[in-house]
Amino acid sequence: xxxxxxxxxxxxxxxxVLSDIDLEIRDGEFISILGPSGxxxxxxxxxxxxxxxxxxxxxxFNDRLYASNNYSVPVEKRNLGMVFQSFALWPHMTVxxxxxxxxxxxxxxQSKDVENRIIDKILAVTGLEKLANSLPGELSGGQQQRxxxxxxxxxxxxxxxxxxxxxxxxxxxKLSMRQEIQNIHKITxxxxxxxxxxxxxxxAMSNRIVVMKDGTVEQFGTPEEIxxxxxxLFVAAFVGRHNMISGKxxxxxxxxxxxxxxxAVPPAECFIEKGICPLRPEELEVNRDNIGICVEIVSKxxxxxxxxxxxxxxxxxxxxxxxxxxxxxxxxxxIHLTKKSV
Amino acid sequence: xxxxxxxxxxxxxxxxxxxxxxxxxxxxxxxxxFSGMDGIGIENYVLLLQDNxxxxxIYNTMFIAVFSTVLSLLLGGLFAxxxxxxxxxxxxxxxxxxxxxxxxxxxxxxLSWSGLLDTGGVLQMSFTNLHxxxxxxxxxxxxxxxxxxxxxxxVYLSVLSTLRKISKDLEWAARTSGYTTSQxxxxxxxxxxxxxxxSGGILAFLAAIDNFAIPAFLGISANIPVLSTSIYEKVISFxxxxxxMAAALSVILSIIAIGGITLQNLLIRGSSNxxxxxxxxxxxxxxxxxxxxxxxxxxxxxLGSIDMVPLLHxxxxxxxxxxxxxxxxxxxxxxxxxxxxxxxxxxxxIYNSAILSILTCVICIIIGTACAYxxxxxQNRAAMVLESxxxxxxxxxxxxxxxAMIFHWxxxxxxxxxxxILILAYSTRYLILQIKNSTTAILAIHxxxxxxxxxxxxxxxxxxxxxxxxxxxxxxxxxAFLIFISALTELxxxxxxxxxxxxxxxxxxxxLQQGGDYxxxxxxxxxxxxIVLLAYGIVEYLxxxxxx
Numbered sequence: 057x058x059x060x061x062x063x064x065x066x067x068x069x070x071x072x073v074l075s076d077i078d079l080e081i082r083d084g085e086f087i088s089i090l091g092p093s094g095x096x097x098x099x100x101x102x103x104x105x106x107x108x109x110x111x112x113x114x115x116x117f118n119d120r121l122y123a124s125n126n127y128s129v130p131v132e133k134r135n136l137g138m139v140f141q142s143f144a145l146w147p148h149m150t151v152x153x154x155x156x157x158x159x160x161x162x163x164x165x166q167s168k169d170v171e172n173r174i175i176d177k178i179l180a181v182t183g184l185e186k187l188a189n190s191l192p193g194e195l196s197g198g199q200q201q202r203x204x205x206x207x208x209x210x211x212x213x214x215x216x217x218x219x220x221x222x223x224x225x226x227x228x229x230k231l232s233m234r235q236e237i238q239n240i241h242k243i244t245x246x247x248x249x250x251x252x253x254x255x256x257x258x259x260a261m262s263n264r265i266v267v268m269k270d271g272t273v274e275q276f277g278t279p280e281e282i283x284x285x286x287x288x289l290f291v292a293a294f295v296g297r298h299n300m301i302s303g304k305x306x307x308x309x310x311x312x313x314x315x316x317x318x319x320a321v322p323p324a325e326c327f328i329e330k331g332i333c334p335l336r337p338e339e340l341e342v343n344r345d346n347i348g349i350c351v352e353i354v355s356k357x358x359x360x361x362x363x364x365x366x367x368x369x370x371x372x373x374x375x376x377x378x379x380x381x382x383x384x385x386x387x388x389x390x391i392h393l394t395k396k397s398v
Numbered sequence: 399x400x401x402x403x404x405x406x407x408x409x410x411x412x413x414x415x416x417x418x419x420x421x422x423x424x425x426x427x428x429x430x431x432f433s434g435m436d437g438i439g440i441e442n443y444v445l446l447l448q449d450n451x452x453x454x455x456i457y458n459t460m461f462i463a464v465f466s467t468v469l470s471l472l473l474g475g476l477f478a479x480x481x482x483x484x485x486x487x488x489x490x491x492x493x494x495x496x497x498x499x500x501x502x503x504x505x506x507x508x509l510s511w512s513g514l515l516d517t518g519g520v521l522q523m524s525f526t527n528l529h530x531x532x533x534x535x536x537x538x539x540x541x542x543x544x545x546x547x548x549x550x551x552x553v554y555l556s557v558l559s560t561l562r563k564i565s566k567d568l569e570w571a572a573r574t575s576g577y578t579t580s581q582x583x584x585x586x587x588x589x590x591x592x593x594x595x596x597s598g599g600i601l602a603f604l605a606a607i608d609n610f611a612i613p614a615f616l617g618i619s620a621n622i623p624v625l626s627t628s629i630y631e632k633v634i635s636f637x638x639x640x641x642x643m644a645a646a647l648s649v650i651l652s653i654i655a656i657g658g659i660t661l662q663n664l665l666i667r668g669s670s671n672x673x674x675x676x677x678x679x680x681x682x683x684x685x686x687x688x689x690x691x692x693x694x695x696x697x698x699x700x701l702g703s704i705d706m707v708p709l710l711h712x713x714x715x716x717x718x719x720x721x722x723x724x725x726x727x728x729x730x731x732x733x734x735x736x737x738x739x740x741x742x743x744x745x746x747x748i749y750n751s752a753i754l755s756i757l758t759c760v761i762c763i764i765i766g767t768a769c770a771y772x773x774x775x776x777q778n779r780a781a782m783v784l785e786s787x788x789x790x791x792x793x794x795x796x797x798x799x800x801x802a803m804i805f806h807w808x809x810x811x812x813x814x815x816x817x818x819i820l821i822l823a824y825s826t827r828y829l830i831l832q833i834k835n836s837t838t839a840i841l842a843i844h845x846x847x848x849x850x851x852x853x854x855x856x857x858x859x860x861x862x863x864x865x866x867x868x869x870x871x872x873x874x875x876x877x878a879f880l881i882f883i884s885a886l887t888e889l890x891x892x893x894x895x896x897x898x899x900x901x902x903x904x905x906x907x908x909x910l911q912q913g914g915d916y917x918x919x920x921x922x923x924x925x926x927x928x929i930v931l932l933a934y935g936i937v938e939y940l941x942x943x944x945x946x
Contacts, residue, residue: 105570105574106573107570107573130578131570131573131574132573132574132575132576132577132578136574137574138570138571138574140567140570140571142565142567144565144567144568144570144571145568145571146568146571146572146586146590147590148589148590157572157575157585158575158576161575161576161577161581162576204571207571207575208574211575211576217574
């Protein structure tokens with residue numbers, strides 16, 4: 057049982073928005089589609105939902121054809137749930153009516169009792185019992201999104217689509233809502249496709265992540281693989297804020313431009329070819345003995361736990377690294393950076 | 399000390415002027431309705447209600463208003479739906495044809511339809527040949543039909559923008575909950591567009607009871623009284639207490655109008671503020687090929703027949719030598735146009751209307767913009783009072799305003815009978831349009847722009863000249879153009895306030911038609927339509943220039 061996205065291409069007039077997206081998603085997986093604005097992630101989600109048809113390629117769910125370039129199962133027949141960035145709550149309906157609405161669309165209508173029982177259960181699960189008779193205008197952002205989630209899952213869909221659902225919420229609300237979404241995943245066991253541009257959300261919640269750029273898949277793997285073993289330059293830059301150190305690879309050793317060498321696990325081919333060692337900010341440290349890459353501090357950002365420093369080397373390349381709060385550096389200061397020994 | 403005295407004097411002067419110009423006429427009218435030959439009392443009302451014609455007029459007014467509103471809602475709502483949501487092309491053309499009955503004066507539309515279906519006309523002969531009963535325009539049905547057409551644009555504009563503001567997300571949420579496109583339209587879009595239907599419907603209703611032109615052209619000769627034409631007839635009959643009776647009728651009509659406005663205000667208060675939402679102009683319903691083209695051309699053909707056919711027929715009538723003859727090539731001539739060209743009265747009427755419109759525009763722009771600025775920037779009390787007073791004189795039917803003007807200014811020498819009273823009437827009537835238009839334009843200018851000017855040392859006048867005026871110029875002038883066109887073709891006010899030397903174009907055409915000179919009235923109407931279309935073309939061109 058799975059969602060098959062087979063060689064999907066989408067063109068709008070002359071512009072190619074998606075080219076040859078090919079993914080297989082297993083039953084019950086939580087998949088994040090991660091990428092910058094304009095990478096095509098929302099377009100892909102809309103094709104899977106049925107609001108757009110692919111120019112070529114096929115979408116199959118549990119071996120049933122959902123879409124091809126000349127065939128499309130209507131949205132309402134795809135047994136989906138969808139959550140939107142704007143919440144998409146109907147201003148003229150109460151919370152209870154929002155939850156009853158999907159139930160009433162089914163061909164086989166349940167009795168009022170059964171319907172009310174289902175609604176009450178969902179209200180309890182999402183903590184919305186007290187708000188059953190409120191209108192969307194009376195709810196806070198977090199409450200509105202919870203209604204949207206409840207509405208999406210009440211028909212027990214096999215596939216849940218989420219289009220940047222937390223983007224419109226405050227920072228602390230985002231964190232608590234992440235837990236709620238993970239909870240929903242556990243309870244429903246549905247396959248979840250979660251579109252986001254926020255890498256921390258993707259890393260925190262997913263079973264696997266699809267990283268996209270300019271309409272193509274850059275890498276498809278688990279959060280650990282995406283974060284720890286980036287396969288392309290873009291993934292290294294976008295996730296984990298890797299520093300691209302230039303030099304030469306020699307087996308399990310990396311020799312920097314200025315001669316400093318350190319042992320490192322060889323990364324993907326594309327980095328070895330270009331002579332780049334991708335190192336995350338937490339993998340760099342300041343060397344007291346002036347061994348390593350010479351950089352000049354440009355700015356620092358305090359985040360309570362540590363400082364994040366930005367520095368440039370002689371070739372004007374930017375480096376990011378962390379340092380504990382007791383090691384204080386000021387702008388203009390010159391220091392040396394090496395790889396932390398594990 | 400002196401400044402405080404000066405401020406008080408200015409304020410009192412302003413309040414007094416507002417009261418004197420806007421409110422006193424209406425108060426006088428109200429009191430006149432209670433006075434008669436035997437002194438103060440409700441005698442006038444009693445006499446009116448005993449006379450068979452008055453209850454008939456009240457009934458007709460309501461009947462026509464309700465059913466023409468229903469027609470406007472149906473047509474306006476339908477076309478708003480097609481334009482807002484479907485993927486038909488040539489939307490600009492279709493929208494223009496929907497708005498055409500709003501641009502062209504309603505009496506010209508009444509004239510063109512009555513001419514089209516009149517005895518001896520081409521259409522009538524084909525109808526009788528096909529054994530279909532010929533609809534008679536000079537009937538309640540005819541009035542309802544023409545009014546429904548003329549007010550369709552009001553509903554269209556109200557509903558169109560609301561339909562576009564309904565976010566696609568709301569529809570998609572319904573689709574993913576298991577509903578088809580048509581079910582979504584019924585359960586989500588329609589309820590959300592309901593407030594727009596209601597407010598558009600009330601606006602159409604108010605326009606219907608206010609309308610004098612259509613029941614005048616189609617109803618007077620067929621003896622179908624409505625309140626607006628009854629007031630007119632009472633005034634021109636010059637009986638002993640006819641003015642007082644007319645005042646009583648006016649009060650009745652005003653009560654209906656104020657009832658409608660109160661209803662509208664209640665609705666506005668209840669609905670959520672959608673002004674801040676963005677309109678989505680992309681199509682939502684993608685029809686497949688033969689359907690799309692059929693719908694598109696269906697709309698064009700339908701609207702074309704409604705708009706163009708009567709006007710084309712009127713054009714032919716304008717070239718006809720004698721009314722009722724067959725429309726054939728050898729019967730066409732420029733006789734009518736040459737008659738008009740040689741008629742001194744025509745030039746006088748066009749000149750009067752032009753001067754009136756220009757002066758009204760200038761007065762409204764100056765006073766309206768000043769009022770709007772004071773209201774928006776300084777929350778000036780007097781400006782807000784002025785706005786309320788001006789709303790009243792727009793809400794109250796035109797014919798009532800005209801009568802009130804007669805009562806109030808009649809005693810003051812050199813005003814009644816001159817072009818002065820028309821200028822006063824037009825200005826007080828259309829001022830609110832300019833206040834509203836200027837308010838929108840000023841709100842679009844962020845106060846920071848003016849504050850920046852102040853910081854850099856500019857004084858009030860300089861700020862106005864260099865910062866505010868250039869930004870206000872385009873929106874205010876385009877708004878004023880609409881006032882210009884309305885004033886140019888206006889009939890309600892001029893029918894009562896114009897005298898022999900101050901006839902307006904609308905009144906001239908009215909007199910021609912009532913006198914039986916259909917060909918001449920058609921010819922003059924054709925000229926007016928050309929001028930109106932030309933003026934709108936200029937406004938559109940200027941607007942397009944702005945967006946470049």
